[in-house]
Amino acid sequence: MTTPMVKAEGVHKSFGAAHILKGIDLEVAPREVFCLVGPSGSGKSTFLRCINHLEQINAGRLSVDGQLVGYRQKGDKLYELKDSEVALQRRDIGMVFQRFNLFPHMTAIENVMEAPIQVKGEAKAVARARAEKLLDRVGLGDKTKNYPSQLSGGQQQRVAIARALAMEPKLMLFDEPTSALDPELVGDVLDVMRGLAEDGMTMIVVTHEMGFAREVGDALVFMDDGVVVESGHPRDVLTNPQQDRTKAFLSKVL
């Protein structure tokens, strides 16, 4: 049996008295494009942040590629990771946010080079060659020396994707990657994501782009108020939702 890339079992997360994730169970298979949709405030970003260990879960089990997030197993004992070890574990996961989070004082290529140099301590020339290749892959081979202010929102987001890929992650998390973009720039970013999917990257995508979910997604989960309401193949859930809450949501976004 293949190890799931992500496995959540009864995952709970609260912020103070606010109970946000209320027992999430799901599995993401390797090479799967897994779409996560739901109303604002339902806990989608929080769930992504738990996978990346930017937030710590309060109860349940959450693993990435068979390893419990935030823990190291030795024999049958579990040890909580130190901060330095968390950074190592996080290297397997690339994250792309709604806001591109590029360094404004660095060029596109410097932004992409930043991650691997810091983490792997490798020669600058190696990192530069890889960054050039990655920028080429996202269609920005001619913009390597541009600063973020000299790039469109869509181009900045593609730099952010290239930067996340520079870590050679096993898993990519996308948190509404096109929501902050002008409509005419959305397609280029989705095309890059489609390319990654074709190359076999495992991806969890929080999105309102139902067309992308339908065409590219292998699985779709509808989440509301911290629970998984409905899941299945995107074509099935989007064309024939079974739950009233899913129907109500889709009637607003489709």
Ligand SMILES: Nc1ncnc2c1ncn2[C@@H]1O[C@H](COP(=O)(O)OP(=O)(O)OP(=O)(O)O)[C@@H](O)[C@H]1O
């Ligand atoms: N660090 C935090 N401290 C307190 N509350 C938080 C924190 N992070 C998130 N929340 C709350 O958790 C709830 C879920 O937020 P989350 O961003 O996960 O939802 P979402 O489904 O991704 O929504 P959106 O589509 O608007 O991004 C919200 O009510 C939010 O205010």
